[in-house]
Amino acid sequence: xxxxxxxxxxxxxxxxxxxxxxxxxxxxxxxxxxxxxxxxxxxxxxxxxxxxxxxxxxxxxxxxxxxxxxxxxxxxxxxxxxxxxxxxxxxxxxxxxxxxxxxxxxxxxxxxxxxxxxxxxxxxxxxxxxxxxxxxxxxxxxxxxxxxxxxxxxxxxxxxxxxxxxxxxxxxxxxxxxxxxxxxxxxxxxxxxxxxxxxxxxxxxxxxxxxxxxxxxxxxxxxxxxxxxxxxxxxxxxxxxxxxxxxxxxxxxxxxxxxxxxxxxxxxxxxxxxxxxxxxxxxxxxxxxxxxxxxxxxxxxxxxxxxxxxx
Ligand code: SF4
Ligand SMILES: [Zn+2]
Ligand SMILES: [Zn+2]
Numbered sequence: 001x002x003x004x005x006x007x008x009x010x011x012x013x014x015x016x017x018x019x020x021x022x023x024x025x026x027x028x029x030x031x032x033x034x035x036x037x038x039x040x041x042x043x044x045x046x047x048x049x050x051x052x053x054x055x056x057x058x059x060x061x062x063x064x065x066x067x068x069x070x071x072x073x074x075x076x077x078x079x080x081x082x083x084x085x086x087x088x089x090x091x092x093x094x095x096x097x098x099x100x101x102x103x104x105x106x107x108x109x110x111x112x113x114x115x116x117x118x119x120x121x122x123x124x125x126x127x128x129x130x131x132x133x134x135x136x137x138x139x140x141x142x143x144x145x146x147x148x149x150x151x152x153x154x155x156x157x158x159x160x161x162x163x164x165x166x167x168x169x170x171x172x173x174x175x176x177x178x179x180x181x182x183x184x185x186x187x188x189x190x191x192x193x194x195x196x197x198x199x200x201x202x203x204x205x206x207x208x209x210x211x212x213x214x215x216x217x218x219x220x221x222x223x224x225x226x227x228x229x230x231x232x233x234x235x236x237x238x239x240x241x242x243x244x245x246x247x248x249x250x251x252x253x254x255x256x257x258x259x260x261x262x263x264x265x266x267x268x269x270x271x272x273x274x275x276x277x278x279x280x281x282x283x284x285x286x287x288x289x290x291x292x293x294x295x296x297x298x299x300x301x302x303x304x305x306x307x308x309x310x311x
Pocket of ligand 2: 021
């Protein structure tokens with residue numbers, strides 16, 4: 001039974017000791033996202049926002065909620081951008097889910113591919129990287145190239161904010177991983193709004209689902225009947241992240257509410273670190289784009305994989 005209205009419950013929230021029915025859960029979820037946006041000033045009512053739509057549940061939920069919000073802000077604009085990385089075992093279902101969601105919601109949808117833009121696919125890059133002495137994990141190549149392409153295309157389209165689907169679990173796993181590695185610079189660059197530096201080439205990225213536990217995002221997507229693909233990326237099995245995920249889930253199970261607490265602590269740490277001028281940003285020696293090192297990750301990968309011909 002729902003603790004708020006006595007209808008049939010669809011979820012138990014251990015961290016608050018409540019059971020919620022469908023409508024009370026949807027309301028709570030949306031309220032939380034609106035609060036994240038408001039408190040962190042993620043959006044202005046004149047923003048042109050692009051949702052980085054992967055076809056998975058998280059970005060589907062972001063698109064749905066921002067689309068609802070944009071109806072109340074007539075001067076704002078919303079589009080979706082999907083990057084096709086060229087992962088054979090994954091892409092078709094994700095692409096189709098993304099297309100049909102945009103059609104259903106009436107949101108303009110732009111699709112770009114690694115193949116067309118970089119002349120290669122992630123599958124080929126991963127294969128090629130095996131020849132390198134110290135190949136990076138697939139997600140590093142994927143992340144750097146995807147961000148680069150997304151940023152460039154968004155800029156061409158006059159986008160002012162890029163919204164991504166990072167949820168609470170993603171955020172705290174990343175924070176814990178950085179913490180364990182001692183990478184405080186990276187923690188300093190985390191947060192609900194990233195990439196806010198005075199550089200016209202760099203579009204700020206926002207994370208409206210940052211305070212939403214992953215299982216709740218999935219339930220929300222199902223209850224709203226949003227199309228999403230549930231096939232996992234074949235490269236997603238980062239062993240370290242998996243361990244961290246298990247540890248965090250165990251802590252949460254035994255001490256409900258810990259995930260929110262870890263996020264809060266991370267945010268306090270981010271503030272302190274930023275004051276101490278950690279995470280200083282300079283310019284890449286090759287392309288001039290903002291970077292924390294001498295050469296940006298993109299130029300590094302480009303050289304490493306010999307992608308120069310296409311760029
Ligand atoms: S799991 Fe890694 S390789 Fe797969 S889509 Fe995500 S970032 Fe890219
Ligand atoms: Zn209820
Ligand atoms: Zn560069």
